[in-house]
Amino acid sequence: MLKFLCDIANKELRSCPLEHRFSKKQQAIADREQELLQIALQLVEAEGYANLTMDKLTAASPYSKGTIYNHFSSKEDVITALCNAALRQEISLFKKAELFNGSSREKALALHQAYLLSAKMQPILFNCVLTAKSPWVQEKSSIVRLTTQQELEKEISGMVDLLLQQAIEANELQPKAGATVDLMAFANWAISFGGIALLSSASETYSIERLQGAHPFLFNLNCMLDGMNWLPLSADWDYCQSWLRIEKEIFSTEQQQLATSLPQGLK
Structure with missing residues (x-):
């Protein structure tokens, strides 16, 4: 379940120019860090x-405390590193979403589906993105990891902003x-995050239990999107079919992996 951390790191390595790739020693250090992050994620899943x-x-x-401190300056630094792993996962899924062949509004739905998938695939990491923004984490995390975090956040925002600008x-x-681009980007994030939070954390409430057979997300x-006047409006287009087409054409592998392992609220 946790090997995706290494999968993401390996994908990034394969996409780098040869002159930027790690030496064997650097690769060994990077692999050890991913191993430590996997262990940390297991601890967080068990104890918070x-x-x-x-x-x-x-x-x-299997490593000494000194070796671990060579990788992370504090437990807060570990949490920031996990947050960065979550952001990289989002970026990986967003890049897949960009490949969808459809209207700009359908591409927006593909990005939302990617965000939803990131929450389904790794809920602990998904929640880590907000935890990592807590003052107690930020104050004790390394400047290098905080800088990386900001760069990853800007990359995600840039992908959303570009789609909005192209649609305009x-x-x-x-x-x-x-309704500026930054405001509309925030509105999209807020509606997705809020829906995911409620469908996962409050799935046994009556308000959600009664939604059987519906697609509230x-x-x-x-x-x-109708309120933003993003055409075609839902009265003029079947976006349920668009959603299913995105699942089939872009995220079929992820959907198959998740088919039998999710709480009812997020299915």
Whole structure:
């Protein structure tokens, strides 16, 4: 379940120019760091972020405390590293979403589906993105990892901003006065994050239990995108079919992996 950390790192390595690739020693160090992050993720899954300590990480790993401190300056630095792994996973899925052949609004749905998949595939890491923004984490994380985190966040925002700008230029998105690209990007993030949080954390509440057979996540997206005047409107296009086509053409592998392993609220 946790090997995806190494998978993402290996994909990044294969995509690098030869002159930027690691030496054998550097690769060994990077592999050890990914191994430590996997162990940390297991500890967090079992005991939560607040109970993660460097002593526990040392006890659960085959390495000395000194070796671990060569990789991470503190437990907070470990949490930031996990957050960066979550952001890299989002970017990987977003890049797949960009390949969807459809209208700009359908491409927006593909990005939302990618974000939803990132939450389904690694819920602990998904929640880590907010935990890593806590003052107690930020204050004790290394500058290098915080800088990397900011760069990854900018890359994600850039992908969303580009799609919004392209839709505006194509006259497919006709925003109302005051609806700037940054505001519309935030609205998209907020509607997705809120839907994921409720469907996963409050799945046994009556308000969600009664939604059997419905697709509340897509319904919310369509309400927002209609309000932004992103054409074609949902009254003029079957976005349920678009959603299914995205699943089939872009994310079939991820959907198959998740088919039998999710809580009811997120299916």
